[in-house]
Amino acid sequence: MRLHRNLVFAVIDGLIEIFNEGSYADKVISKQLKRDKRWGSRDRSFVAETTYDIVRWKRLYAEIADVSEPIDRKDLWRMFAVWCTLKGIKLPDWPQFEETPTRRIKGRFDELSKTRKLRESIPDWLDELGEKELGDKWDVELASLNKQAPVVLRTNKLKTDLDTLKAALVEEGHETENLKAYPDALQLQERGNVFATEAFKNGLFEVQDASSQMVAPYLDVEPGMRVIDACAGAGGKTLHLAAQMDNKGQLIALDIYANKLKELKRRARRAGAHNIETRTIDSTKVIKKLHNSADRLLIDAPCTGLGVLSRNPDAKWKLQPDFVAKIQETQQELLVDYSKMVKPGGKMVYATCSILPSENQEQVKKFLKTDEGREFKIEKQKTILSSESGYDGFYMCLMVKKDKA
Structure with a gap:
């Protein structure tokens, strides 16, 4: 492979934004791909995949290149040289690559690869958390989550x-x-x-990832029902539900972010989904008005996103230990508050794109012990591991609200 200067500079510039300015990788890459209209599909693919690759292996490459935070432009050129060397790409005769120790890079890679947190390029605390919660499964799951996600x-x-x-x-x-x-x-x-x-x-x-496509069918919807997607976001699963309802019945998409629901409306028009009504959760009244009214409720809860690291590798570096505790509090609050919208005899799915039991099975167990949770019973639940499916990691639990009659 011959490296082209303008493409490599696009990668370096993008990494500066991702590592030093806190920008999300997908947004940065989308912007970088519009940088030169003359770029063909191979050029765009190189920019996107190389950027994601270096983000994914940030810790390992930084260790090999002997650089530390904050990572400046010179450091990024050293990390890029590591990427090239490990990919078997000959370094061009550019000033940025002068005196690159190719043999040392390969030796360091072999040495560092013996330690999991370095081999799989993950923060210490996250590696410890994964091992604590998944035990022996963590090794193979982490390796799977470091693979490029299929489309x-x-x-x-x-x-x-x-x-x-x-x-x-x-x-x-x-x-x-x-x-x-x-x-x-x-x-x-x-x-x-x-x-x-x-x-x-x-x-x-x-x-939409294959694992994500399993969530809507899990809710067991039928045409004519009143269905609520309580954390709809931009509506990937909402649109799937609309199709399963054959556009018949009422599908209410809720979210705390109005801009996401605006995007959902745009997507719904393109998809021909006409039974979707969006409502922004701007007060507690929005939920109270829907108490005991839903045949089906989907809570696609906010989570750590550890099941989707293959497509969002920068999440490894953005997550912080205190966020895990905070998001678990939020998940429990959503289960308690939003479950009230299910009518007797109705069903609810709690889902996350996390693989941590503390965000999944443990949350459901905790919920079932609350006053609201005692009205529900588990019908079925499923954990999807990336290492077993080849797709995103997910969890889903179908619960039925007991009929008072």
């Missing part, structure tokens, strides 16, 4: 079917494969910009 699409059944979508994508240059365990899913055989396709613009699909 999976969800067929929008309101507008098309799986085979028709597959054929349409082939015409636009994107080969996909079916996933047997996921009836609406297609996985890209090669990464590409599917957002530029007519199929996407016409609302025939959404990009």
Whole structure:
């Protein structure tokens, strides 16, 4: 591979923003990809994948390059040289790469790879937390979460079917494969910009990980029901629910962030999802008005996001120990407060994209001991590990509210 100066500078500039300015990697990369209109798909792919790679292996590369926080531009060039060396890419004759110790880099890699927290490039506290909660499973799970996430699409059944979508994508240059365990899913055989396709613009699909596609079906919705998505965000699972309801019934999307619900509305128009009503949670009245009214409730709770590190590797460096405790308090509050919207005989799914039992099974156990929780019983629950599925880590629990009759 021959390195192009303008592409490498785009990577270095992006990493400065991510590491030193607290910017989110996906937002930075999206901006960087618009930097030069002359770039082709390979150029954009190099910028995106190289940036994510160095973010993912930040600690390991920094240790090998012998740099420490705060990481300046010179340090980043040293880390980039490490990335090149480990990838077997010949360093060009640029000033930034003068006197790069190639042999030492390989030796340091072999040495440091013997220690898990360095080999898997993760903060000490997070490695300790994962081992405490997952035990022997942590090793293989962490390794799986450090792999590049596949690109999976969800067929929008309101507008098309799986085979028709597959054929349409082939015409636009994107080969996909079916996933047997996921009836609406297609996985890209090669990464590409599917957002530029007519199929996407016409609302025939959404990009949604295979594990995430399991949540909406878990809620067991039917057309004509009143369904509430209590933490809807930009609406990935809301749109899936709308399709499962065949646009019939009432689907109420709630969130504390109005801007996210605005994005949901835009996506719903493209998807042809007409039964969605958005409501911003700007006071306790919003929830109280819906008490005992929902046939189905989805609480896709905010969490540490440890199950989706493969697609959000910068989360490793943004998470802090105190956040884990705070988010668990929030999760319990949501379970207690939002569960009141379920009517007797109705069902509720509590879901997270975390793999920590303390955010999942333990939260449900705690909830069932509260006054509100005593009205519910578990129908089924499922933990999805990335190491076993090949996709994101998730947890979901279906609970039924006891019928007072």
